[in-house]
Amino acid sequence: MRLRGTARINARNHLEIGGCDTVELARRFGTPLYVMDEALIRENCRAYREAFASEAGGMVLYAAKTFLTTGMARLVDEEGLGLDVVSGGELYTALAAGFPSERIYFNGNNKSPAELEEALAARIGGVVVDNPSELALLSDLAARRGQRVAVLLRIAPGVQAHTHEYIQTGQADSKFGFPLVGGVALAGVKEALSASHLDLRGYHCHIGSQILALESYRAAVRAMLEFAAEARAATGYAPEVLDLGGGLGARYTADDDPPPIEELARTMRAAVAEEAAAHGLPCPTIFVEPGRSIVGEAGTTLYTVGAIKDIPGVRRYVAVDGGMTDNPRVALYQAVYEAIVANRAADAPSEVVSVAGKCCESGDMLLWDAALPPVERGDLLAVFTTGAYNYSMASNYNRLPRPAVVLVGGGRARLLVARETYADLIRLDLIPEDLARPEEKRLPAARQAP
Ligand code: LLP
Numbered sequence: 001m002r003l004r005g006t007a008r009i010n011a012r013n014h015l016e017i018g019g020c021d022t023v024e025l026a027r028r029f030g031t032p033l034y035v036m037d038e039a040l041i042r043e044n045c046r047a048y049r050e051a052f053a054s055e056a057g058g059m060v061l062y063a064a065k066t067f068l069t070t071g072m073a074r075l076v077d078e079e080g081l082g083l084d085v086v087s088g089g090e091l092y093t094a095l096a097a098g099f100p101s102e103r104i105y106f107n108g109n110n111k112s113p114a115e116l117e118e119a120l121a122a123r124i125g126g127v128v129v130d131n132p133s134e135l136a137l138l139s140d141l142a143a144r145r146g147q148r149v150a151v152l153l154r155i156a157p158g159v160q161a162h163t164h165e166y167i168q169t170g171q172a173d174s175k176f177g178f179p180l181v182g183g184v185a186l187a188g189v190k191e192a193l194s195a196s197h198l199d200l201r202g203y204h205c206h207i208g209s210q211i212l213a214l215e216s217y218r219a220a221v222r223a224m225l226e227f228a229a230e231a232r233a234a235t236g237y238a239p240e241v242l243d244l245g246g247g248l249g250a251r252y253t254a255d256d257d258p259p260p261i262e263e264l265a266r267t268m269r270a271a272v273a274e275e276a277a278a279h280g281l282p283c284p285t286i287f288v289e290p291g292r293s294i295v296g297e298a299g300t301t302l303y304t305v306g307a308i309k310d311i312p313g314v315r316r317y318v319a320v321d322g323g324m325t326d327n328p329r330v331a332l333y334q335a336v337y338e339a340i341v342a343n344r345a346a347d348a349p350s351e352v353v354s355v356a357g358k359c360c361e362s363g364d365m366l367l368w369d370a371a372l373p374p375v376e377r378g379d380l381l382a383v384f385t386t387g388a389y390n391y392s393m394a395s396n397y398n399r400l401p402r403p404a405v406v407l408v409g410g411g412r413a414r415l416l417v418a419r420e421t422y423a424d425l426i427r428l429d430l431i432p433e434d435l436a437r438p439e440e441k442r443l444p445a446a447r448q449a450p
Pocket of ligand 1: 063066084107206208209210245246247248289290291292293329333388389
């Protein structure tokens with residue numbers, strides 16, 4: 001098993017991350033627990049910044065949807081990256097952390113008028129406009145406020161990335177982006193150029209996620225610059241920026257071998273320079289929006305083992321105290337993970353078991369047929385590469401409180417998110433007046449419907 005980031009096995013045969021013994025972390029913060037490796041997050045941010053942002057005007061926008069908390073926003077800011085947000089909630093989180101608004105870009109296929117107003121009021125760096133309807137809406141809102149706003153147009157380049165169907169986004173039949181077919185994208189460029197308060201800075205595309213083959217990016221660059229050339233012929237406009245989205249994969253199992261960030265940068269830069277030259281276009285500045293490749297491998301989830309059940313001749317189920325609520329990716333995408341027994345970390349695997357969650361649903365599994373040493377109730381299970389799209393997609397199904405998130409580094413562990421309590425679970429519940437009991441009417445503590 002290859003350990004990620006600062007993870008290692010210490011003298012007590014325990015898994016250690018960021019210099020913190022995971023058995024101690026579990027004791028101190030409880031389980032399930034998301035553990036984030038600070039050094040690995042910073043190292044990945046730096047690799048992106050050095051590979052892309054060193055270029056004049058180049059921007060690396062960390063994709064907030066992957067994992068965002070106010071503390072994470074601070075860390076991203078410290079590393080000098082920008083932020084790609086996709087909702088008023090993500091924008092609010094970033095602003096609450098004091099993230100510089102000029103480094104925030106707003107993506108998404110159905111931003112509401114209120115969200116666009118919030119973005120304009122915060123004077124964010126730019127809006128990635130997704131479709132003709134949004135272009136008209138933003139143009140109107142900006143004109144009414146008398147405020148100019150920088151925009152990129154999101155184009156659906158008709159490129160299929162080699163990844164799971166649900167996380168492919170660049171194909172022609174997609175809910176995202178201006179389609180190239182039928183001249184829709186070209187009409188969008190003309191519209192943006194003629195809008196009094198929109199400052200068209202370039203084009204955007206995002207072809208999918210967990211991409212392991214860089215060829216997909218070359219194909220996207222080809223399609224995007226072909227479109228840029230066509231648009232220039234029709235309007236005279238050439239893009240200053242080409243935002244190539246996110247998508248670089250992370251290592252979930254030994255079968256995943258994502259290319260390093262530097263190689264992604266080299267490939268993108270070479271393809272953009274080559275295609276721009278081929279079309280006689282000025283070489284645009286590259287923006288990227290990585291998420292998974294920054295935080296995926298930096299996250300580890302710790303669980304306590306509970307019930308163990310043998311079905312003779314079939315399999316052994318090992319149940320843990322979390323599941324699809326803290327990691328819905330197995331049920332949603334058939335994602336495959338690796339795990340070890342953290343309190344006997346170097347013990348050789350000797351049995352094959354399947355790890356189940358505790359939710360009332362058969363699909364609530366974390367690992368099928370995982371090789372582990374003998375597991376007992378009370379053991380600590382560590383599941384790797386859970387930093388991306390785990391906490392951010394977590395739910396309270398079965399009214400399970402969401403786990404805490406702890407940032408570890410240099411032997412220190414600090415909470416990024418506190419564990420939810422039972423009280424948090426009912427915080428927004430309301431008891432309608434007609435269901436209230438007489439004694440509750442006088443109790444301010446019981447929340448009642450207005
Ligand atoms: N930019 C845009 C416009 C995106 O839609 C995404 C991801 C990213 C950047 C960041 O992509 P990344 O570098 O993380 O691959 N929930 C799914 C993944 C959905 C990805 C959505 N968009 C999962 O758990 O695999």
